Amino acid sequence: xxxxxxxxxxxxxxxxxxxxxxxxxxxxxxxxxxxxxxxxxxxxxxxxxxxxxxxxxxxxxxxxxxxxxxxxxxxxxxxxxxxxxxxxxxxxxxxxxxxxxxxxxxxxxxxxxxxxxxxxxxxxxxxxxxxxxxxxxxxxxxxxxxxxxxxxxxx
Numbered sequence: 001x002x003x004x005x006x007x008x009x010x011x012x013x014x015x016x017x018x019x020x021x022x023x024x025x026x027x028x029x030x031x032x033x034x035x036x037x038x039x040x041x042x043x044x045x046x047x048x049x050x051x052x053x054x055x056x057x058x059x060x061x062x063x064x065x066x067x068x069x070x071x072x073x074x075x076x077x078x079x080x081x082x083x084x085x086x087x088x089x090x091x092x093x094x095x096x097x098x099x100x101x102x103x104x105x106x107x108x109x110x111x112x113x114x115x116x117x118x119x120x121x122x123x124x125x126x127x128x129x130x131x132x133x134x135x136x137x138x139x140x141x142x143x144x145x146x147x148x149x150x151x152x153x154x155x
Contacts, residue, residue, distance in 0.1 A: 001098040003066065005058045005107040010046050016055045017042060019068035023090035027125065056107045058091070058100050067091040069104040071111065071120075079119050084112045086122040105140050123148045 008016065017037055024037075046053055049072070058067035069089040075082055086108060091100045112120050122142055124134045138144070 001066075001095060001100065002061050003058050003098075003100050003103045005056050005103050007107070007111065008055050008057050010043065012055070012057065013043055013046060014039070015057065015065060016068055016070070019057075019065065019090050020070070020088045023068075023088055026090070054108075054111060056104055056111075058095075058104050060095070065092075066095040067100045067104050069108055071108045073115075073117075081118070082115065083117045084108065084120040086120060089122075101136055102140065121145075 017039055021037055052073045054071045056069045056071070057065055058069075060066050067090060070087045072085050072087055073082055074085050086105070089101065089104060091104070109120060122137055124130055124137055126147065134144070
């Protein structure tokens, strides 16, 4: 499948939110913490984040959206400063194994390199159900570094 990837801004927020919502639905209980997406709150947060938050949309030959990826800039001493985190990526089920995920990751890595980041991290769900997702990221060059823990602070 021929795919084009473009970086989109807040004007395309509804599209990005809809695709992340599809990701959360597929994750099931692993995505439950997000609850119902609060679009108004998310729009305000995206505006505050400015250049720290990026969204990429993959489109097929006909211009139909087939995937989305979000990337955020973070900072850590262990990472030698700024680095990226892929927070969400979703590819339409009928477009999987067609190069869409690869194209999205390649666009994110190109963005990261252009900013001089030394690394990009991603967290993949841990259960066996997501073994294919983990293999995908490993095939893209990511290396397993261990589990991630979280603490929900509430609204």
